[in-house]
Structures are given as structure tokens and as C-alpha cells.
Amino acid sequence: MAIVDVLNSKAEKVSQTELVDTIFNIPVKGNILHEVVTMQLAKRRSGSAAVKHRSDVRGSGRKMFRQKGTGRARRGDIKSPLLRGGGSVFGPDPRSYAYKVPKKVKRTALKMALSSKLKEEKLVVLEELKLDEIKTREFVKVMNALDMENVLIITEKKNENLEISARNVPRVKVLRVEGLNVYDILKYKNVVLLESSIKSIEGRLL
Numbered sequence: 001m002a003i004v005d006v007l008n009s010k011a012e013k014v015s016q017t018e019l020v021d022t023i024f025n026i027p028v029k030g031n032i033l034h035e036v037v038t039m040q041l042a043k044r045r046s047g048s049a050a051v052k053h054r055s056d057v058r059g060s061g062r063k064m065f066r067q068k069g070t071g072r073a074r075r076g077d078i079k080s081p082l083l084r085g086g087g088s089v090f091g092p093d094p095r096s097y098a099y100k101v102p103k104k105v106k107r108t109a110l111k112m113a114l115s116s117k118l119k120e121e122k123l124v125v126l127e128e129l130k131l132d133e134i135k136t137r138e139f140v141k142v143m144n145a146l147d148m149e150n151v152l153i154i155t156e157k158k159n160e161n162l163e164i165s166a167r168n169v170p171r172v173k174v175l176r177v178e179g180l181n182v183y184d185i186l187k188y189k190n191v192v193l194l195e196s197s198i199k200s201i202e203g204r205l206l
Helices: 028-045 101-121 136-146 160-165 182-187 195-206
Strands: 002-007 012-018 121-124 153-154 172-176 190-194
Touching: 012 136, 012 195, 028 182, 101 121, 101 182, 101 195, 121 195, 136 160, 153 182, 153 195, 160 195, 190 195
Parallel strands: 002 121, 121 190, 153 172, 153 190
Antiparallel strands: 002 012
16 A cells, blocks of 8 residues: 655645555556547537537418429429529537547546556645635645645545635636546646545545
8 A cells, every 4th residue: 555645734744644556546548538528528519519400490381482384403302402592401409529438447447547646646635625716816825835736635525615616717627526537637647635535535436
């Protein structure tokens, strides 16, 4: 088991804790991380591109002129795709780009992402991050004490004071354990685990 220092909000060492090797110390494979991140980004695509087909275009359904006797080509209603202002034939329709990878692969990728941060020494365990009130200034003071920016903070449960205080700070995100994902771990340079969240992560991934 890897033993890491536990810091307080003033960046002072207060204790040590053990991190399970089967989560925080496994070989990292780039192809698995790439597969899961690509899947996450595909799920986020809006897929809202759309055109109006002839049934969607506003206009009369009446036949423009009689079928025979005019010398002109046969013509239906004014919404025909062949006419200006008519419907589109083969344009895009709203769709979902989402696809799935096996749960085992997602779980493995999450372990690899956490392991990569520990190996790069970009993972910090914090005893607690308690704010008495919603105050961005106080949160920034803690980040300055830890000498960190571009950071993902992982909490065990909802912490409204922390989440709202950090909301307007650029390159900072507060995430609960249930929302932990590969893309966010890799996106942010540093990962801060609140000590109370470690057991929840182990419970989810073991």
C-alpha cells in the first residue's frame, strides 16, 4: 500500500494514510484511458443539428397547378424539395452520439487515472476543507496555502459552502465521489482528495 501525507488547509502535515494498491497503484494503459474519455465526450455531444423536411416546412398542401394541359412539368405542392423554400431531403436530424463501454473497462480506467496522478505526485490528501460560510476569498486562501491551481477537489458528499465558494474560481472544480470520472481527473493538473472520500472511492471501485 502507498502511504501518503495528510495535510490540513494550511498545507501542514497532520498524519498519514494508506492508499490501496489495487486502485492507486496499477499499470496505466493509454488506450483504455483514451477509449473511456472518447466515450464520455461522445455522450456530451448535443446532436441537435437538424433541417426541415417537406412535412416541416410552412406552406399550403394544395397542388400548384393541374396535372395536364399546361405544358409544364408535373408539380405537387409548394413544399417540394425541388423548389426554392421547400423541404430538405437528406439533411441531418437530431441524434444521440452516445455509446457504451463495458463497466469493467470504465472501472479500470478510473483506477488508472487515479494511479497516474499518484505516480506524477499530483494527488494530495486533505484532512478536511471546511468553510464556515460561502466565501470565495476564503477558498482562494486555502488554494494559495496549498500552492495549487488547476485542481479537481473530490468530496464524499454534498458540501454547499465549498461547492459555491469554488464555483467562480477558474480552473477549479469540486466533484462528489458519485460523479468521479476519468475525463475530469485527467483534465485537471492536480487532484485533491478529502480524507473522508477515500473510503467511498474504495467502496465504489473495489
